[in-house]
Amino acid sequence: MMRTIATSAVLGLAxxxxxxxxxxxxxxxxxxxGGGYKVSVHVTVSxxxxxxxxxxxxxxxxxxxxxxxxxxxxxxxxxDATTPAGFQKFYDESIPYLTGHAAAGRLSMPxxxxxxxxxxxxxxxxxxxxxxxxxxxxxxxVKEGYTKSGxxxxxTEIGVSYAAFLQGQEPEPYVAPKDLAxxxxxxxEQGLTNPTIDRNPKVxxxxxxxxxxxxxxxxxxxxxxxxxxxxxxELVATAGNTTVRLNAASSGVDFTSPAGSNSxxxxxxxxxxxxxxxxxGGCTITFDRSNAGWPVTATISWSxxxxxxxxxxxxLPEVFHSTTTNVPVTEIQIQNR
Numbered sequence: 001m002m003r004t005i006a007t008s009a010v011l012g013l014a015x016x017x018x019x020x021x022x023x024x025x026x027x028x029x030x031x032x033x034g035g036g037y038k039v040s041v042h043v044t045v046s047x048x049x050x051x052x053x054x055x056x057x058x059x060x061x062x063x064x065x066x067x068x069x070x071x072x073x074x075x076x077x078x079x080d081a082t083t084p085a086g087f088q089k090f091y092d093e094s095i096p097y098l099t100g101h102a103a104a105g106r107l108s109m110p111x112x113x114x115x116x117x118x119x120x121x122x123x124x125x126x127x128x129x130x131x132x133x134x135x136x137x138x139x140x141x142v143k144e145g146y147t148k149s150g151x152x153x154x155x156t157e158i159g160v161s162y163a164a165f166l167q168g169q170e171p172e173p174y175v176a177p178k179d180l181a182x183x184x185x186x187x188x189e190q191g192l193t194n195p196t197i198d199r200n201p202k203v204x205x206x207x208x209x210x211x212x213x214x215x216x217x218x219x220x221x222x223x224x225x226x227x228x229x230x231x232x233x234e235l236v237a238t239a240g241n242t243t244v245r246l247n248a249a250s251s252g253v254d255f256t257s258p259a260g261s262n263s264x265x266x267x268x269x270x271x272x273x274x275x276x277x278x279x280x281g282g283c284t285i286t287f288d289r290s291n292a293g294w295p296v297t298a299t300i301s302w303s304x305x306x307x308x309x310x311x312x313x314x315x316l317p318e319v320f321h322s323t324t325t326n327v328p329v330t331e332i333q334i335q336n337r
Contacts, residue, residue, distance in 0.1 A: 063175055063179065063180060063183040063239065064136065064179065065136075065173030065174055065175050065179075066135060066136055066139050066144060066146075066173075066174050066175055066176040066179050067133065067134065067135040067136070067139060067141045067144055067146045067147075067173070067174045068133075068134050068135075068173035068174065069131035069132070069133060069134070069163065069165070069170060069171060070131060070132050070133075070134045071129060071130075071131055071132075072087070072130050072131055072132035072162060073086075081130060082129050082130050082131075083122070083129065083130070084118050084119045084121075084122035084123075084128050084129075084130070084164065085119060085122070086130075087115065087118075087119075087130040087162075087164070088115055088116075088119045091109070091112075091115050095109065095112075103153070104153040104154075104156075104158055106150075107150035107151040107152075107153055107158035107160075108150055108158050108159065108160060108161040108162065109150070109160070109161075109162055110160060110162055110163065110164075114164075118130075118164040126166065127166055127167045128164045128165065128166055128167075129164065129165065129167060130162060130163070130164050131162070131163055131164070131165060131170065132161055132162055133146070133147055133159065133160075133161040133162070133163070139176070140157075140159065141159045141161070141174075142157055142158075142159035144174060144176060146171075146174045147159045147160050147161070147163070148160050171240075172239075172240045173240075174240060174241075174242070175239040175240065175242050176242065177242055177243075177244045177306070177308030177309075177310060177312045177313075178306075178308075178312070178314070180237055180239055180242055180244050181237075181244045181246060181306035181308075181316075184235050184237050184244070184246055185235075185246060185248075185306070185316050185317070185319075188233060188235060188246070188248070189302075189319050191225075192225070192226060192228065192300075192302065192319070192321055193222065193225040193226050193321065194226065194321045194322060194323045195220045195222065195226040195227075195253060195269075195298045195300055195321065195322070195323055196220065196221045196222045196226070196323065197218055197219065197220055197221065197296075197298050197323065197325060198218070198219060198221050198272070198273075199216055199217060199218045199219075199273075199327065200216070200217045200273035201214065201216065203330065203332075206328070206330045206332075207328055208328065209327075209328035209329060209330040210287065210327060210328070210329050210330075211287075211329070211330060211331070211332055212287055212288065212289060212290050212329055212330065212331045212332075213286060213287070213288065214286070215279065215284040215285070215286050216284060216285050216286070216287065216327070217273045217279045217282045217283065217284050218255050218262075218264075218269075218282075218283050218284070218285060218296070218298070219269060219270065219271055219272045219273065219282065219283060220253060220269045220270060220298070221272075223266075223269070223270045226300055226321060227250060227253075227266055227269070227270070227300065228250075230266060231249055231250040231251075231252065231266035232247075232248070232249050232250075233246070233247070233248045233249070233302075233304070234246065234247050234248075242308070242309070243308065243309040244306050244307065244308050244309070245306065245307050245308075246304060246305075246306045246316065247304050247305060247306075248302050248303065248304030248316055249302070249303070249304060250266060250300050250301060250302050251263075251265070251266075251301065252264050252265040252266050252268065252269055252300075253266075253268075253269040253283070253298050253299065253300050254297075254298070254299045254300075254301075255283065255285055255296060255297070255298050256296070256297050256299070257285065257287070257294045257295060257296040257297070257327070258294060258295070259287045259288050259289055259291065259294050259329065260285040260286055260287045260288060260294075261285065262283060262284065262285050264283035267281070268281065268282055268283040269283050271283070287327075287329045289329070290329045290330050290331045291328070291329050292328055293326030293327060293328050294326065294327050294328075294329055295324050295325075295326055295327075296324065296325055296326070296327045297322055297323070297324040298322060298323055298324075298325075299320060299321070299322040300320070300321045300322070301318060301319065301320050302316075302318065302319040302320075302321075303315070303316060303318045303319075304316045
C-alpha cells in the first residue's frame, strides 16, 4: 500500500498522515529582532502513518522561506518608518537624493501616489505598517511572483521592495516549490532507516554459519521503517500558494558480498524464511567459498521526482540506506562409509 503524506493548512482525516502548516498569525512566521532577524515556516508532522516516512507525531519541520516581508525601520534620526507617517517622511527625504546609480533605488520604491494613499488611510484610522521585501541569496521576488516589477535598470529587473499591509493581513512567507520539496524529502529521508536483516540457514554446530553452495535466504526484518512497507512514497505539501508532490520508490534491496551477491525486489526482500515453505520467491545468495565471516551489505536506494503545481519539477536526489553484517560460511564434509 502506498503511504501518502498530505501537507496543508487544514488537518486531514485522523487516519491520514499530515504535515500541517500553521496559520501566519499563529506561528507560521517566526520573527526575532533581538540579536538578529529569523524567519521560518513551520510544518508539523502528525497522523498515524507519519512515522513511516517522517519524524514522529508532534514534531515540527522548519522550512526557510524563499521570500518574505519584514517590518521596515531604517532607524534614521529616531523616525519609525514602519508607520505610515514615518515612511512618508523617509520617502520624502530620500527619493530626491536617489540619482545616478542610486536611481535604481527609485524602482524598488512604491510610487508617490501609493505612499500618499497609505498615509491618508492611516490618518483615517486604517492600521497600516510598512514592510521591506527580503529574499534568500540568489532568489528574486519578481521572478517568484511575490512582488511586482518596478522597472528595469541597465538590463536588470528591479522588484518593488517596499509595501504597506493592514495589520493581520500581511502575506505569508513564500516558499518556492524546490525549497519545499527539498525540505520534505529531507524529512522523509530522516524517517527511512537502514535495513535490518536476517538469514537462513544457521548451522548451530558451526556457530550459526551458513553453508557453501547452499542457497542462503536473506530478508529485511524492518520493512515498514526501511522500505515504507511497499517501497513507495507519495508526499503532497502545500505552503501558502505553493504545492508540491513527491513520488519516490525503491527498486528493492541489493545484497552484496565478496563471495556472492543478489539484487532483490521489495517483495522478495520482505519474504522471511518459513520452515516447509519454498524459498523460490525469496532472496537468496549462494556463497562459493567458506570464510569466518563474509561481510554482507544490504543497500536500499530511493529515487523519484517532485512536481509543483506551477509545472516545475526535477528528479529527487538519490538516497541510500545500508547495513553490513558478517556471515560465517562453512563447508560441510560428507564422509563416505
